[in-house]
Amino acid sequence: MAVVFEKTKMLTDAPLHYCPGCTHGIAHRLVAEVLEEIGAEGHVVGVAPVGCAVFAYNYFNCDMQEAAHGRAPAVATGIKRVTPQNIVFAYQGDGDLASIGMAEIVHAAARGEKITVIFINNTIYGMTGGQMAPTTLIGEKATTCIYGRDAEKNGNPIKMCELLATLTGPSYIERVALYDAAHVRMAKKAIKKAFTHQVENRGFSFIEILSSCPTNWGMTPEQALAFVKTDMQNFYPLGVFKEVTE
Amino acid sequence: MAKITIKKESCKGCGLCVLSCPKKLLQISGTSNKNGYFVVEITDMKACIGCASCAMMCPDCVISVEK
Ligand SMILES: Cc1ncc(C[n+]2csc(CCOP(=O)(O)OP(=O)(O)O)c2C)c(N)n1
Ligand code: SF4
Ligand code: SF4
Ligand code: SF4
Ligand SMILES: [Mg+2]
Numbered sequence: 001m002a003v004v005f006e007k008t009k010m011l012t013d014a015p016l017h018y019c020p021g022c023t024h025g026i027a028h029r030l031v032a033e034v035l036e037e038i039g040a041e042g043h044v045v046g047v048a049p050v051g052c053a054v055f056a057y058n059y060f061n062c063d064m065q066e067a068a069h070g071r072a073p074a075v076a077t078g079i080k081r082v083t084p085q086n087i088v089f090a091y092q093g094d095g096d097l098a099s100i101g102m103a104e105i106v107h108a109a110a111r112g113e114k115i116t117v118i119f120i121n122n123t124i125y126g127m128t129g130g131q132m133a134p135t136t137l138i139g140e141k142a143t144t145c146i147y148g149r150d151a152e153k154n155g156n157p158i159k160m161c162e163l164l165a166t167l168t169g170p171s172y173i174e175r176v177a178l179y180d181a182a183h184v185r186m187a188k189k190a191i192k193k194a195f196t197h198q199v200e201n202r203g204f205s206f207i208e209i210l211s212s213c214p215t216n217w218g219m220t221p222e223q224a225l226a227f228v229k230t231d232m233q234n235f236y237p238l239g240v241f242k243e244v245t246e
Numbered sequence: 247m248a249k250i251t252i253k254k255e256s257c258k259g260c261g262l263c264v265l266s267c268p269k270k271l272l273q274i275s276g277t278s279n280k281n282g283y284f285v286v287e288i289t290d291m292k293a294c295i296g297c298a299s300c301a302m303m304c305p306d307c308v309i310s311v312e313k
Contacts, residue, residue, distance in 0.1 A: 001249060001312040005301040016306055020283065021260030025305025181266045181299035221260040 010036045014058045021221020023178040023211040023228075024052055024120060028059055030188045031091065031118055034195055035062065044087040045079050047072040051093035052126040070101020073108035076115045087198055089116040095125040098134040098158050105164070112169030112203045116194045119160060119206060122213040123232065130216030134158045137235055142216075157235065161208050165241040171203030173242040177210035179229040183238075202244055210236055248296025248313040252286060257308045259283040263300035269293050272300060 010032035018024045035044055041062070048056040050069035057064035067075040072090035080088040097105050097119050108115065124142055125131040132142040132149060135157050139148040149157070161175045172194050176187035187209060194205035210232045212224035219227060257279060263286055264272045271294055275287040286308070288294065296313030 001247070004248070004296050004311040004313045005298040006310040007307040011307065015256055018305060020258035021262055021305065023305060025307075026303065029305075029307060181302040184302045221262055222265055225262070225265070 008033045008036045010041065010061045012059055012061045016059060017055055018052065019213075019215045021212065021214050021224065022052070023122075023209075023225075026178050026184055027091075027118065027120055027187075027209050027211060028053075028056065030184070030191050031089070032060060034188065034192045035060075035087070037192065038087075038195055038199060040087045040195070043085055044089070045083070047076045047079070047088070047090040049090070049092040049096040050127075051096045051120075053091055053093060053120065054127065056091050070096050070099070071104055072096070072101065073104040073113070073115065073117060076117075077108055077111070077113045080113060080115050084114070087116070087195065088114075089118060089195070091118045092120065093126065094119070094121045094123065094133045094135040094160075095128075095131075098160055102134075105160075106167075109164045109204045109206065110167045110169045112171070114198055114201055114203065116198050116205045117207070118191070119208045120211045121160070121208055121232075121236065122211045123157075124213050124216050126213045126216055130213075135160075137231055140231070159236060161206070161236075161241040164206055169204050170206055170242050171244040172197040172205040172240075173208075174206075174240045175208040175210065175236060175238050177228055177233055177238055178212070179210075179225040179233075197244075208236070210238075247292075248294045248311065249291060250288060250294055250296075250300065251310045251312075252288070253308050253310075254285045255279050255281075256306050257283055257285040258306055259285055260305070261286075262303040262305065263309060266299040266303040268297060268299060269295060
């Protein structure tokens with residue numbers, strides 16, 4: 001019998017601390033599998049965020065640097081510029097990237113930094129207990145909008161792929177989702193494409209991953225996947241938003 | 247012929263693999279691991295087609311698949 005699936009060596013043996021059914025774990029695995037497949041072992045540096053993925057440095061089997069909240073794209077910029085022989089990626093949540101770190105992500109993208117950013121959109125501040133994020137959907141409940149997000153009071157959600165795609169610097173931008181096995185396989189293809197853009201020195205690459213937070217959504221893991229598939233996907237369409245081919 | 251191996255000590259009993267199996271071969275068992283999670287089990291290994299959908303959906307790399 002041949003091995004069809006086994007855990008990639010680009011993940012360590014440390015047990016993930018994520019809640020049961022949280023798709024952060026799937027996103028970690030996909031990034032790690034891609035790093036193994038492109039032969040990045042030994043020359044890849046990741047930057048971990050503040051948020052539920054704060055311990056990402058324990059899980060990826062490569063050099064990792066923790067960044068202050070939202071600053072991962074700036075830290076990744078520095079690492080990539082000083083050691084351009086390395087593949088450099090940032091892994092960030094939506095509170096981290098689209099709220100406190102909005103300036104860093106927009107400017108890293110605008111400058112066309114040759115880094116790859118993996119953006120976990122779960123429409124909420126997971127780690128701190130479920131506050132509204134810039135990505136929270138209209139009508140979605142959070143501890144800071146207990147009757148549901150109201151555009152008049154709380155503003156409208158931000159679509160990061162669409163926003164960054166207006167800039168010249170990015171070379172690859174795609175949004176994917178992790179609600180079933182077929183979409184997980186598609187997400188991996190997208191991540192591989194993003195890292196390939198970096199390997200080929202084309203420009204800034206960005207993958208937004210629609211991800212679940214069963215704990216703060218007050219849902220079972222199954223209900224949470226259904227929320228990603230329906231409500232989230234309706235507002236955040238999947239697809240490629242920018243691709244520079246030459 | 248296909249075979250899956252379940253690393254029970256890392257299973258969190260989330261059920262995402264159960265949902266994804268096209269043959270409906272997986273279920274959450276009545277046995278818990280040292281973390282207190284009721285772990286997943288396979289009901290009929292001979293019916294497994296080795297598609298790895300379960301492994302794709304597992305956030306914790308609990309399942310490995312051979313074919
Ligand atoms: C400067 C600073 N401000 C606020 C916090 C508190 N804080 C920790 S994580 C977090 C939000 C995390 O949400 P997100 O980035 O969406 O990640 P998730 O946990 O949802 O994956 C906040 C506000 C902090 N640690 N540092
Ligand atoms: S709080 Fe939400 S995002 Fe954080 S580990 Fe739990 S389910 Fe995942
Ligand atoms: S490999 Fe496919 S058929 Fe076998 S248990 Fe997993 S999902 Fe079911
Ligand atoms: S998806 Fe993984 S952690 Fe969840 S029940 Fe299945 S084997 Fe266990
Ligand atoms: Mg979040």
